[in-house]
Amino acid sequence: AMDSDVQVVESCLVAPCEETPRRALALSPLDLLLANRGHTPIVYFYLAPPRSSTSPFAAGDGGFFDVARMKTAMGKALVAFYPLAGRLTVDDDRDQLQIDCNAEGALFVVARCTGLAIDDFDGLGPSPELKHLFVPRVDASSPIMMAVQVTFLRCGGVALGTAVHHAAVDAIGAFHFFQTWSALCRDGDGAVVELPCHDRTLLGARSPPVVHPDALSVFCPTLKLCQAPSDHPVVSEVISFSGDQVAGLKNACGGGVSTFSAVSAHVWRCVCVARRLPADAKTRLTFPASIRRCMSPPLPSRYFGNTIIWLCAAGLVEDITSPDALPAVAGRISGAVRRMDDELARSAIDYFEMTLEKGSGRPSPSPPGNVVATDLRVVSWLRMPVYDVDFGWGKPTQMQRAESERGGFVYLINGDDDGGGGGMHMVVCMEAANLMEFKRQLYTKL
Structure with a gap:
């Protein structure tokens, strides 16, 4: 275990610095669907510039990660992104969750950790410990929409932990907020701010609602879960692919497929082999996809809310794992996207x-358990501006989820902060017993 004495130095609420609309924001069906996910825990690591290494805890003196400057910028950013300063409440008339845009503010925590340096986390996967150390402690039932924690480390570097409630927004919208907040901190009033769109009626249900019979062949509304036996622990690991390895995979798929389809096809095959699934079993790959671009008319590019639905590709294990099947498997995935x-x-x-159950009032937490052995869920953050969070002291050296969701999940994240190398990181969460074989398959079949 890590020598991890994190002391909270300060905890306060940062409110929008100007008047914002005071209103109840009704949630769309896609928001309500994700409300039970609670807060998404993410951590960014920032290396200190050489000169400040003499006084690692001289925080707030106008130097590295000046807290006052960060708070001022957040107050400005929350004017445009005002739902994040609100609270999750229940609309008594409809007995439905909503965001009360009351400008109470986001939680801002400052902490220091004398026992740990950034090097201690190099290559470390998500873990309950990482979340416990660096992500602000917001209870699962807390109505706060956003909380951040700036932790000053022994080496002079900083861990920035963030927790944004999933009822408020998906990853695309969350990264838009962090880009905006960091730009306002870095560039002051010269920052270019693209305003978010808060019209959630754009994703309201039709009246009356109707489900097209073809939709359910590719749309996959539920995740099949099973309880993991206690003697089969689930572990997380970060696995890196070079740009050349990614390019090789795309070539092996016959070219013309996306990085997502090529990598997901490869991972799906390797997981089936590592789990020793029977040849005649049916296996599914499920993945979230944003509907932002496929709507007619298209959603505003800066729509702020949840735009995620789940798609699936399915097949028999023998068809997915046969030696020459990679192009066909990638084709199944591309077909679902199309x-x-x-x-x-x-x-x-x-x-x-x-x-959705009406009258659910408070969100119930996601049930525990792992994805069933025949299924795999791949979540892509590829091409998202995950490293584009420069507060004026440089981009983060690494960024990742602080804690995995459950076994059977894989996250794909761009590898290098310049985005030019084409490499990527894969955060894999699976049974420890199968992980070694999975990695062996992953690299021998490249």
Whole structure:
């Protein structure tokens, strides 16, 4: 275990610095669907510039990660992104969750950790410990929409932990906020701010709601879960692919497929082999996809809310794992992506409108358990501006989820902060017993 004495120095609320609309923001079916996920825990690591290494804890003196400057910038950013300063409440008339845009503010925590340096986390995967150390402690039932924690480390570097409630926004919108906040901190009033769109009626259900019969062949509304036996622990590991390895995989798929389809096809095959699934079993790859671009008319590019539905590709294990199947498997995944259109998106929204329990009031936490052995879920953060969070002291050296969701999940993240090398990181969460074989398959079949 890590020698990890994190002392909280300060904890306060940062409110928007100007008047913002005071209103109740009704949530769309896609928001309500994700409300039970609670807060998404992410941590960014920043190396200190050489000169400040003499006094690692001289925080707030106008130097590295000046807290006052960060708070001022956050107050400005929350004017445009005002739902993040609100609170999750229940609309008593509809008995439905909503965001009360009351400008109470986001939680801002400052901490220091004398026992740990950034080097201690190099290559470390998500873990409960990482979350416990660096992500602000917001209870699962807390109505706060956003919390951040700036932790000054022994080496002079900083860990920035963030927790944004999933009812408020998906990853695309969350990164938009962090880009904006950091730009306002870095560039002051010269920062270019693209305003978010808060019109959630754009993703409301049709009246009456209707699900197109074809939609359910590619749209995958539920995650099949199973309880993991206690003697089969689930572990997380970060696995890196070079740009050349990614390019090689895309070539092996016959070219013309996306990085996501090529890498997901390869991972899916390796997981089936590592888990020793029977040849005649049916296996599914499920993945979240944003409907932002497939709507007609298209959603505003800066729509702020949840735009995620789940798609799936399925097949028999023998068809997925046979030696020459990689191009066909990648083709199945690409095919599911291509089927995304306005009708599929509307059907998905209407499906959730019809199946979500009305009167659920508070979100119930996600049930425990892992994805069933025949299924795999791959979440792509590729091409998202994950490293584009420079507060004026440089980009983060690494960024990742602080804690894995459950066994059977894989996250794909761009490898290098310049984005030019084409490499990537893969965060894999699976049974420890199968992980070694999975990695062996992953590299021998490249």
